Amino acid sequence: MSSATKTLELLSFFSASRPEIGLSQLCRIAGRDKATTYRHLQALEYAGFVEKNPTTRHYRLGPAVLHLAQVREATVPRKAAVQLSLSQLADATGETAHVSVLSGTVVYSLASCESPRHGTRAVIDITTFPLHATATGICALAFGPADLFDVAAAHLDRFTANTPTTPQAVSNLVDNARTTGFGSSNGNYESEVYSLSAPLFDQTELFVGAVTVASVASRFTPDLERKIKRELAKASREITHNWGGTLPTGVEAAWAETLSPLHAMDTTS
């Protein structure tokens, strides 16, 4: 492990829950010598990656990281950062994949990608997603801010025979999303489109959006469902990471449970 790598590793010990770290404390966390750690911190401080809290002499992340983040955002905007994941997802599942983001109480489409595998495809032709009637929306309700449910409950329009139009019916879908880690819509918005959706998170584990695969009802077998869920989990990890976020352990656990071989027997039985 190079000196530079060790220096950079120090930065990863700072987090929202541990924003300031003293020298000795950092030595213990990193399991390294005090003199070494001190010199590494000096290098980081010189470059503006950390700064000293003048009163406590503890270290915290510095302004340089803001600077770099702005350059990164200008270089690879969020939209561009999902394109690769999205095309891989569409490719692996043979279905239409898309990513949407939450802004206030509205979930809008950021990017989508269709797979050429089948002649029939789901096409994402809406820009904002009804919260109660789409896999994406259910995901937002399940993992997003609590006050979103009231907004959803105030607009329970019926789109198809399957659209849930009572708060209780929506609540059931949301509960299911929370336990499985995936939002789902079986023709709730368009009768022939079955969708599955996985949430995306920021660094503080706040919901920021969802990645979704939209399939066609007639080919939506349990096997395909499992494949899509596996790929969705992968894509969600990837996109969340690319946006600088982290997945809550609860979601990972829900996925592990949902995708375990044991559970597979249940769903296919």
Next chain:
Amino acid sequence: MSSATKTLELLSFFSASRPEIGLSQLCRIAGRDKATTYRHLQALEYAGFVEKNPTTRHYRLGPAVLHLAQVREATVPRKAAVQLSLSQLADATGETAHVSVLSGTVVYSLASCESPRHGTRAVIDITTFPLHATATGICALAFGPADLFDVAAAHLDRFTANTPTTPQAVSNLVDNARTTGFGSSNGNYESEVYSLSAPLFDQTELFVGAVTVASVASRFTPDLERKIKRELAKASREITHNWGGTLPTGVEAAWAETLSPLHAMDTTS
């Protein structure tokens, strides 16, 4: 210069105008050996600070910087990051200092700090600043987005005898701000309050807000004006830096000109 410092320095060569850099190119920019630079880049890539564009093999900033920026923002929110600069500014000038930020076409107050030096003080009791009648607003018009002027011209309310109420009068103040690097208001909003304002910028040198000192007309001498301008420039550099931004060279040049001893003769004569 330590290996870690050299590694970190590589990151500073990425910018909005040069977002992706190849290995050889980076060697030339940094003036370092190819093997060394390559190993440094590997360390950075391993830590997620850079990533390779898979098609061009060029390097660009990675997702880790977004992650760190979010932690930094959670650790030291912008408001907290200005407090120290602001109290130093209030202390050095003996006047009231405040920081405001531009959001859309509205300039709102982020934080303010009064100095106890004098019994009479300017008090910042508004939350949004009229663009045409305050030093802060003139600063926004001079250095902010061009379409702001139309917004300002549509609301030329008169507050005092000095308030500029014609587009031409506002335009003159804006021109003056552009050449001096400081917005000013001589009782344009409240007749007894004289204010000076310096702009704040983000990483792409876009105007994001202003730092202002509000003084009382009766003690606003040319000497005090010069002192305030010097301190404002210092505070603007500091806050801009703390927010991860960079000052346009044009503004620095305007300040240097305004604050030069030669220029001082002109203003005091």
Next chain:
DNA sequence: GCGGTGGGTTCATATGCTGAACCGCTGTTT
């Protein structure tokens, strides 16, 4: 097929990184 450029690799050399032990300070305990 040839020169120029690019990314990536090798290896002997010596530079500069490492960590035990140290200092001076502060707040707490006895």
Next chain:
DNA sequence: AAACAGCGGTTCAGCATATGAACCCACCGC
């Protein structure tokens, strides 16, 4: 008030590790 523990910060001998000249291979224009 003396002893103590913990902190941030410093020193220096010894050797791990960073360094860069020279190298390879692939690609591109000609």
